[in-house]
Amino acid sequence: MIQPGLERISLLLKGVPLRWKSIHVAGTNGKGSICGYMAAMLRQKQIKTGLFTSPHLMDRWDCICIDQKPVEKRLFDEVEQYFLSVNRKRNIQASEFEILTATAFKIFTEERVEFGIVEVGMGGELDATNVLQNQIISVIGKIGLDHQQYLGTTLEEIAKHKAGILRRGVRYIVNPRNSPRVLHVIDEYAKSIGAGPRIDVEADRVKKTLYSTTEWLEGTHNLAQFQKENAAIALNAVMDALITIGEHSVQDLKLVKVLSEDSRVPGRVERKSINMVFGEQRIILDGAHNEDAAIELSSFLDEGRRGEWSNNLHRQVMRKVGEAQQRAVLFGNRLKTKPITWILAMSAGRDPRTFLSHLLAPGDSVVTVEFGPVEGMPWVKPQPSSELLRAAKDVEPSIIAIDRGTDTLRALYTAKHLLPEDGFVVVTGSLYLVGDVSRLARDLMNPGQHSIVESDGMAAKKASREISQEIDEQRRRLDEEESEAVELLKLDHPSGTEATALHPSTEILDFKHGNTQEELFGNKPSNVMLDGEDGEYHTRVVEPAWLDTPLPPATNGGQQAT
Known part of the structure; x- marks a missing residue:
């Protein structure tokens, strides 16, 4: 309490x-x-x-x-x-x-x-x-x-x-x-x-004597912006603390080693190996649990892992086009990103929709779970995984989302089956979930105690088949919904022009004779390309500089796009 x-x-x-x-x-x-x-x-x-x-x-x-x-x-x-x-x-x-x-x-x-x-x-x-x-x-x-x-x-x-x-x-x-x-x-x-x-950690003297040094630049090279800010605060605090014991130099801090190796905080954008489940591929564990932390995590992933099309950029584009185009884009899964398989849990009382709105993108998949009892903190309860699942689908309708209840190990194996070749796994939403996964990773060094990885292999094979069947069923339903979205898009073009999506293996969305670049995005200088042969217009990566400016109305069943 x-x-x-x-x-x-x-x-x-x-x-x-x-x-x-x-x-x-x-x-x-x-x-x-x-x-x-x-x-x-x-x-x-x-x-x-x-x-x-x-x-x-x-x-x-x-x-x-x-x-x-x-x-x-x-x-x-x-x-x-x-x-x-x-x-x-x-x-x-x-x-x-x-x-x-x-x-x-x-x-x-x-x-x-x-x-x-x-x-x-x-x-x-x-x-x-x-x-x-x-x-x-x-x-x-x-x-x-x-x-x-x-x-x-x-x-x-x-x-x-x-x-x-x-x-x-x-x-x-x-x-x-x-x-x-x-x-x-x-x-x-x-x-x-x-x-x-x-x-003042941003004073000119500090910038000249610390942040411009080769050691600082090399040590922070691979850190996300929020990590650099935290490292700068820590360094200034340590410098001040050292003065109290007569130390006035930080020349021997070896910042490259300290910032790149020694200061890794477990559960904060931690890369972890769980070989029993994921083989050589490491997953990311992060205890983000509120909106600001989700924004920071999204920034980290966008910088290093998401690819050309950032999550924030996707959301801005969605606000610029009509509902029918949105549905086609959502179900197309063609954005140039590296898809993420999320393993999610949250504490009861938190707002999952706001949290997830900063993280989920088309092409992602979600496995929801509930963390177990927290030793020494009996008042902490998990949010029902079924509620978290609904929130994820509300935020990003095109995702595959599977609820695993309280079975964290099965959630890991489900994520493995969902993981595309170019994707990666992120465990987030609660530090308590990160703790559960970390303990599980330690326990899997002795796999005989878990039914899904029993030594005879039969339970594991059966579980694997069940997981695959469940995922295949969700993909089938999403394909049907995508087809429905394309049909709606056709209806939104009264002239009878055709609008279709390319094959699921393609990374771009194709509007045949649908909208001109000026109609859909406005005549703005950008990297949006709606050009192609035989009237096929391909939407590619969007330059963000113009996204916050109003666009002309786009054709959307007689309604203005918002």
Whole structure:
């Protein structure tokens, strides 16, 4: 149960010295990555560092690390039992997260860490981690709408909660990509309590001395833009933290190694091998669970994996053409993308349609599932996978979507069967699902315990046939719907002109004598090509520069396209 407030955690930690310097990190998205980058940098400096993030990924104790390695279960159990006893004897009625936070802080003291990097659980001001009074720097990442029932329904309200981690006389960093009104709320709060000054991670001197160096450029070369921003925040925070122990140089950080290898955060755009299921092909695990995180994940995939036609571009084009053309494009699956097979789960109460609208594209496929019980967090429940399936079909009608209920292993095998030769698999929607898949990958090192991969192979073959039949049936239905869409498109051209789609193996959509380029897209300079022999007009990649300008009406059954 979530119980905001600092009274109980204060009682738990009464008499427990915190002999380490804390770096406190809040934010809606990116705070886990910022923490991971900082831990890797400090380890490179050979400074003993504790790291506390939440929730755990595979095991309850893996959220507490010393020098980037999870603490031993024995140590975790021993310290946790101490606080469970204190909680019982003093009748504190502390929550599971408060017990966990106290456990992390005491372990940091016992292990004699120099720095403790602490990620806020939720919000900031009333979060259990905010009991800390040993901060040397405060960090606030990107702020978005999340946990509104606890933090408020506006960015300003949420920002005020996050700003609660600031301390008088302690410098702080805020992600500069936050909206001006968020930055204003945080800076005003800082001024009211005497916190600061704020460190400007985009100052000219920083750009010249850090971001223009060969080491930084090479280290961040393969990072998505949001990852570069988080890495920059982490580096500036580490530089400031090092000053408190007399270190004034980061020349020995080896940023290329740190940013490309050492700081990979499990469950955040993580590439994972599950050889038992996918062979040599690695899948992507990402714990994105809200709209802002979906946008960042989509950006990452568009930059490196989607191909020429981005997801955002597709959505803009759909707004520019008529309904009949939309249906033909949707069911054509001809856009020049690398199709993604999504394995999805979400927590109850979240908005799947908004989340998925930033991710799904024609040609994709979806497998929905429900994550299992979360150890230590009994209040967390999954969204019914059937509801998630309906939401996915609402967002992208042309996809193949299959519900696997609570069977995560079968979901993986279904994704394998759905996976086209040029596609890839992404597991997302919940860090709890990412944890389930990560544990499953570990368990599959001993395959005999799972019925779908029994040693005699019979169950696996039967399951494989069933999955293939189910997918084939969905593809048949989609083919029928595509044919219906083409027939509707014919009816929307009163002159009797013909409009058809090319063979499914083709990557472009073909309107025979349907619309001229001017009628469908307007006479705009672009990479849209509606030309061909014998009146066959082929829609190819669209240049995005003109997409936000209004277009002339297109023929659409007598209605104007919107």
